[in-house]
Amino acid sequence: MTGQIKQRFAIIGAAGFIGSHFTAELLNKGHSILAIDNLCSGTKAHLKPFLSNKNFSLELMNVEDTEKLAHFLINTDTIIHLASNPDIAKSISEPRIDFTQGTALTESVAEAARRANVKSILYASGSGVYGDAGDAILFENSPLNPISTYGASKLAGEALLSSYSYMFGMKTLSFRFANVVGSMQTHGVGFDFLLKLKHDQSKLEILGDGNQCKSYVHVSDVVSGVLTAYSKSVKLNDVFNVSTSDELTVTEIAYLAITTSGLDPKSVEFKYSGGDRGWKADVPVVRLNSNKLKNLGWKARFTSRSAMQDALTTIYNSL
Numbered sequence: 343m344t345g346q347i348k349q350r351f352a353i354i355g356a357a358g359f360i361g362s363h364f365t366a367e368l369l370n371k372g373h374s375i376l377a378i379d380n381l382c383s384g385t386k387a388h389l390k391p392f393l394s395n396k397n398f399s400l401e402l403m404n405v406e407d408t409e410k411l412a413h414f415l416i417n418t419d420t421i422i423h424l425a426s427n428p429d430i431a432k433s434i435s436e437p438r439i440d441f442t443q444g445t446a447l448t449e450s451v452a453e454a455a456r457r458a459n460v461k462s463i464l465y466a467s468g469s470g471v472y473g474d475a476g477d478a479i480l481f482e483n484s485p486l487n488p489i490s491t492y493g494a495s496k497l498a499g500e501a502l503l504s505s506y507s508y509m510f511g512m513k514t515l516s517f518r519f520a521n522v523v524g525s526m527q528t529h530g531v532g533f534d535f536l537l538k539l540k541h542d543q544s545k546l547e548i549l550g551d552g553n554q555c556k557s558y559v560h561v562s563d564v565v566s567g568v569l570t571a572y573s574k575s576v577k578l579n580d581v582f583n584v585s586t587s588d589e590l591t592v593t594e595i596a597y598l599a600i601t602t603s604g605l606d607p608k609s610v611e612f613k614y615s616g617g618d619r620g621w622k623a624d625v626p627v628v629r630l631n632s633n634k635l636k637n638l639g640w641k642a643r644f645t646s647r648s649a650m651q652d653a654l655t656t657i658y659n660s661l
Contacts, residue, residue, distance in 0.1 A: 352376040352415055352460075354405055354451060355424030357384025359526050360466065363561045364422055367569070369395055376418060378411070380404045382443075383428045388526055408450045408457075415458035420572070423451050424466045426495065428529060431621045433491040444495030445502075452506045462513040463503060464568055467581070469518050469628050471497040479629045482518070482581050490623035500581060507579035515575060517568055520585035520630055523653035524561030525660075531592060532654050535599035540661060545611040546600070549620030552593035552612070556628040557585045560649035563642040567632075570640040585630035586646045592620075595650060602654040 351368055355361045356377030361384065365375050374397040377389055381402065392398040405411050405425055415421070427433070427443040448465070455463055470493025472480050488494045496518075503514035527533050538546055567584040575582075593612070600607050619626040632642075644652065 348372050348374065349419040350374045350376065350417060351420050351422060352378055352418045353422045353424065354378045355384060355426075356400075357381055357386060357388050358424060358428070359384075359388075359524070359528055360522060360561055360564060361422075361424045362388035362526055363524065363565050364424075364568075365389065365392055365398070367565050369397055373397065375399070376401065376414065378403060378405060378414065379425075383528070405447050405450050405454075408454050411450060411454035412457040415454055415460055418458060418460050420462040420464065421451060421455055421460055422464045422568070423448065425451075426466070427492065430470070430490065430492045431624070434621060434623070437491050440491040440495035444492070445498045448499035448502055452502055455512060456506060456510050460512070462515070462572070464572055465499060465503055465514065465516045467496040467500055467516045467518045468493070469520055469583075469585075469630055470625065471500065471518060472628075474625050477627055477629065479631050480583070481631050482583055482634055489625065492623075504579050511578070514579050515568075515571055516581045517564075517571070518581065518583045518630065519564060520557035520559045520583075520628065522561050522564050523558050523649050525653070525656040527561075527653055527657060532595050532599055532650055533657055535596055536603065536654065536658055536661060539599060539603045539605065539610070543603070543605055543610065545613055546596055547613045547615070548592060548596055549615050550592065550617055550624070550626065551614055552591060552596065554592045554619060554624070554626040555589045557587075557589050557630055558646040558650050559584060559586050559642065560644035560652060563644055563649070567635055567640050567642075570638055571635060574638040582635045583630040583632045584635060585632045586642050586644065586649065587632070588646045589629065590646045590650060594647075598647075598651055598654055602651070602658050
């Protein structure tokens with residue numbers, strides 16, 4: 343993606359939190375966008391600012407319909423595949439959801455791309471592919487041992503794309519995001535804390551013991567990271583961590599949410615559910631190394647703390 347050459351991108355999951363930010367950035371760069379979504383978790387309101395743009399079109403459909411998807415992907419250069427089950431903990435009660443709304447979707451996207459002769463797929467994977475590695479810093483070649491069906495689904499998606507890349511000459515890049523935060527966010531620990539405090543300012547329920555420690559990456563840094571790798575990676579198939587180099591604990595996020603809400607931390611009682619994680623397949627510590635992406639020229643503008651604070655401020659002002 344160099345010079346003034348403009349491309350046609352299909353963003354699958356465009357009406358979601360991350361998809362809407364990709365849409366804005368790529369339209370701003372003069373590219374054309376085909377937004378594909380079924381609005382099961384995204385919202386058309388996220389796309390409202392783009393509806394009058396001549397380079398933007400929206401198709402409401404289920405990407406499981408491979409034949410229909412392939413038809414709309416004709417003349418597309420690159421797919422940004424973001425569609426998946428957004429509620430990771432939901433798999434405890436519905437384990438198959440990460441297959442039907444994860445692995446199966448990715449297979450359909452890959453096959454539709456092959457039929458439509460799409461050149462590249464950029465895939466939103468996640469840190470869940472690594473599983474629970476304790477305090478270890480995770481590199482792209484670290485062991486992959488997912489402990490949730492969500493992580494397993496993301497890893498299966500990476501494997502599918504690797505095989506399609508090798509068999510059919512398609513460029514496929516997978517991105518293992520840390521926890522993504524920012525404007526238009528619809529779920530996540532900080533978002534949940536703000537909602538809880540809106541309903542009850544006297545106490546705050548916190549899953550686990552509050553010591554869970556993870557990296558939080560701003561959505562704008564995710565967009566720039568993916569597009570940097572897209573333009574500069576020379577491999578036909580590759581994978582990248584996208585993360586800040588610092589972390590936040592859940593309790594630290596709780597304090598940020600309280601102060602963002604204009605409350606005195608001393609006036610809010612913390613109620614911990616106990617245990618070292620929020621739910622059974624949660625990974626309490628996630629530490630990703632993003633040097634591989636940094637070596638291509640990417641640098642995160644936000645730290646975990648500043649990313650979370652920016653997200654909380656934006657979310658609070660929209661509630």
